[in-house]
Amino acid sequence: MSPITWQSVKDEALRRIRNRDWPPGGQIPHEADLAAELGCSRVTVNRALRELAEAGLLERRRKAGTRVPLNPVRKATFEIPIIRHDIEGRGLTPGYRLISQQMHPAPGTLAQRLHLAPDTALLQVMALHLANDAPFCLEDRWINPASVPDLAAADFTTISANEWLVQNAPFSGGEIGFSATPATASDAAHLGCAPNDALFTVTRITWAGTAPITSVRLTYAPGYQMLTLI
Amino acid sequence: MSPITWQSVKDEALRRIRNRDWPPGGQIPHEADLAAELGCSRVTVNRALRELAEAGLLERRRKAGTRVPLNPVRKATFEIPIIRHDIEGRGLTPGYRLISQQMHPAPGTLAQRLHLAPDTALLQVMALHLANDAPFCLEDRWINPASVPDLAAADFTTISANEWLVQNAPFSGGEIGFSATPATASDAAHLGCAPNDALFTVTRITWAGTAPITSVRLTYAPGYQMLTLI
DNA sequence: CAGTGGTCTAGACCACGGT
DNA sequence: CCGTGGTCTAGACCACTGT
Structure with missing residues (x-):
């Protein structure tokens, strides 16, 4: 028994x-x-x-x-948190500032990566996330209005595109890339660091079926670390 | 039916x-x-x-x-490949060079992170992984001999500690961190890049039960990206 | 062809945790 | 207390794939 x-x-x-x-x-x-x-x-x-x-x-x-495999390829899972929650989880007070928001024709390489016709009109949103009033993460995002019907109703001055999309545009798949990039002049200005500083960068593209929803580049202030248990 | x-x-x-x-x-x-x-x-x-x-x-x-959660926290899984397989998966030819291998007392902060007594004797192994003969990844590792009985039998001149441990020291858990760090003088010399270049860095600690096995810092040559489907 | 994992069913009991 | 998800069982058929 x-x-x-x-x-x-x-x-x-x-x-x-x-x-x-x-x-x-x-x-x-x-x-x-x-x-x-x-x-x-x-x-x-x-x-x-x-x-x-x-x-x-x-x-x-x-x-x-x-x-039993000779060379086990271990898998680990990580969470993709809303940036605000990431900040709160570190015991810091989140803040948010919209930098710009404007319709633009998609640049060539972006259109290609999103499988869209060149010059398709996309909404570009740039915003800064703050932790204890210090720059934390720069969000540079392109959104495909065709995949997000309610986009016009979104007010990105009060809620980040990151958070709004999580609530309003569920994705079915995508890809995410992690890398280290030197701070551009724009990165440095917004994040308050020196040009060429080493910045942790996340690039993410998400899809609803075969329709692209958004492409985003998140650039974190120096010192950021992404931790996961394995 | x-x-x-x-x-x-x-x-x-x-x-x-x-x-x-x-x-x-x-x-x-x-x-x-x-x-x-x-x-x-x-x-x-x-x-x-x-x-x-x-x-x-x-x-x-x-x-x-x-x-249905209001703010779904999506989970994604990523693989922790043997570095050699990572290189091969990118269509490149892997290479390997042992830089140094020596017993050292554990530095204070490391001993603390591994829950070991200060100055516990650990084996430090430094090695360079090559892709198409170009520097790909610098492996700076500390191994706890107490957790790895066969360690003396390992020949790190021909097989990387990365690969040998995967085959000989299965871990039960650990933690992994991703960050961007500026190249130190040593990093730059080994990876053939400039000091302060932005380098993608992985820090990993693994355990067998409560006994620490190894702590490793992997520093990738400029341009490295870790990609995962979500 | 045949062996192995993959899955479905119907019914049952249990553990947790809101009320 | 008692509703809900968590899990176990015995038996069955199926899908894939190595031989």
Whole structure:
């Protein structure tokens, strides 16, 4: 009557992997065998092994069975917070200032990356996020009005485009890139740092199906670090 | 006899969220009701809604039910590749050069971060990863011999500590940080860039249970970008 | 072809936590 | 207290893919 949980099966499997009872490169027993051995149903074993496979600690293929990878590619998850919440989470007081907001034809490379016709009219929004009144993050964003019907109703003087879009334009997918870039003259002026300072930069494009919603470049003041548990 | 899959339930739920059939802040029907409506079992609905909750698109609490969050905090996963594979994945030819390898007492702040007694003996390994013979990434690592029994058998002249540890010291958890740092004189010399150039930097600490395994600082040559799908 | 993981079902009990 | 999600079971069929 021991209540075997998928979590306990997962822990036991982890133990065997670390302990090399299941050696790297080797196959592990079938779900049915494990279920019999551990005294639980196959579904329970399946749930446990599936999670380990999603974390990169096992490789599963039909017919071929389940193996311990020689070079596990670990996966980690990170959150994409609203910038204001990121600031609050660091124990600082958030602030916000709209810098500019204007319709522009999309520059060539941007139009290409968004799969739009050249010179499609987009709304460019630039804003500065503050933490304890000090510059925290510069938001340089292009929004596709065709994907965001209510865009005209948005007032980016009081709410950041970052936050408004999270609430009003759910995305289905996209890509996000992290890099280090030297501060441009504009970056330096807005963030209050020196030109060429090393700035942590996030570039993100999001889509609703195949329609582009927005492209944004977030440039953080010197010293910013993005932390995640793995 | 329609084969309703958890994936199709997930898609339908996503559609209702995007469509605001389930408005932000509102509760959605119970699992049992949805199962009846969609003509599948409750377990199938559970799997679908659980995944959406893990992605940050729903909030679930016992008794309180399931809600659409007003400010969804989207989660994304990224892979932690072996550096050599990262290079190969970019279509470049990887190279590797050991710079130094020596036992040192742990510096104070490091010992503290690793929860070790000050001056605990650690192995410091510095190495350079190359892509098409050009500097790609500088690896500055401290390894705790107490957590890695076979450490003496490792030959870091032929295999990087990065890769060897992945194969020989599975970790149970840790933390990873991303930032932009100005190139130090040492960084610049090894990476062939100018001092104070903006460098993408990854800091990672890993643990086996409560025992620290390694602390590493990866400094990438200018222009590096870490890309992830969301 | 046949073995393995992937998934669905119906029913059941349990844990948490609002009321 | 009691409604809701969390999970387990036994059995079944299916989809993929290596041999």
